[in-house]
Amino acid sequence: MVVMSVGNGSMPMRWVEPGRCVVNVSDGALENCNGRYEKRLADLSGLYANQMAFDSLLRESGNPVVYSVEDYRLSSKPGDLIFGLTSMAPGYVGDEFFLTRGHIHAEADRPEIYYGQNGDGLMLMESPDGESRIVEIRPRTICYVPPFWIHRSVNVGHENFVMTFVYPADSGQDYEIIARSGGMKQRIVRTESSGWKAVPNENYRPRTADAVQRISKGVA
Numbered sequence: 001m002v003v004m005s006v007g008n009g010s011m012p013m014r015w016v017e018p019g020r021c022v023v024n025v026s027d028g029a030l031e032n033c034n035g036r037y038e039k040r041l042a043d044l045s046g047l048y049a050n051q052m053a054f055d056s057l058l059r060e061s062g063n064p065v066v067y068s069v070e071d072y073r074l075s076s077k078p079g080d081l082i083f084g085l086t087s088m089a090p091g092y093v094g095d096e097f098f099l100t101r102g103h104i105h106a107e108a109d110r111p112e113i114y115y116g117q118n119g120d121g122l123m124l125m126e127s128p129d130g131e132s133r134i135v136e137i138r139p140r141t142i143c144y145v146p147p148f149w150i151h152r153s154v155n156v157g158h159e160n161f162v163m164t165f166v167y168p169a170d171s172g173q174d175y176e177i178i179a180r181s182g183g184m185k186q187r188i189v190r191t192e193s194s195g196w197k198a199v200p201n202e203n204y205r206p207r208t209a210d211a212v213q214r215i216s217k218g219v220a
């Protein structure tokens with residue numbers, strides 16, 4: 001740890017150490033990370049349209065890990081950054097591709113950058129008032145998630161979909177915003193030609209004008 005004196009000579013200042021993390025694409029691992037979580041199929045119950053397909057996949061598959069997140073975070077202070085790696089297995093429930101739970105940042109005006117490392121995926125985004133956007137992500141694609149957009153990633157390929165990400169350290173995550181609306185407005189499903197398409201989520205309930213106003217802090 002480097003210790004330096006500040007200008008007035010009274011209190012020594014302790015600088016945060018620079019960091020170095022190496023991405024291991026094949027293992028979906030971030031060397032030198034200090035945080036990790038994973039979501040297994042059972043953790044994702046209720047996200048997919050076809051609950052029967054979900055239940056039978058869960059019975060047959062032995063509850064595999066669907067995605068993992070490894071990150072490097074030293075603080076949650078404004079101005080600091082959190083970065084990490086997310087890796088999602090390929091697969092589907094019925095005709096719906098594997099996806100992450102998704103969230104809006106608890107401090108909703110905080111943006112995020114994702115960078116494709118492996119596989120073929122999408123960032124599905126939704127504004128509080130129900131606009132949808134989809135960004136296709138392949139290796140070396142940078143995806144910018146602007147402030148106030150709900151975001152969820154979807155693996156539409158046959159390999160692990162791996163991305164690095166970075167966001168302001170004081171962002172936080174609100175995972176319930178999606179559940180409160182009956183899911184995101186769009187679902188991503190297979191086509192007969194083994195591509196993907198977005199279809200309407202029939203359970204979706206639009207947010208009220210008050211809710212939109214609250215989330216967007218008066219920006220919308």
Ligand code: NI
Pocket residue numbers: 103104105112151167
């Ligand atoms: Ni985020």
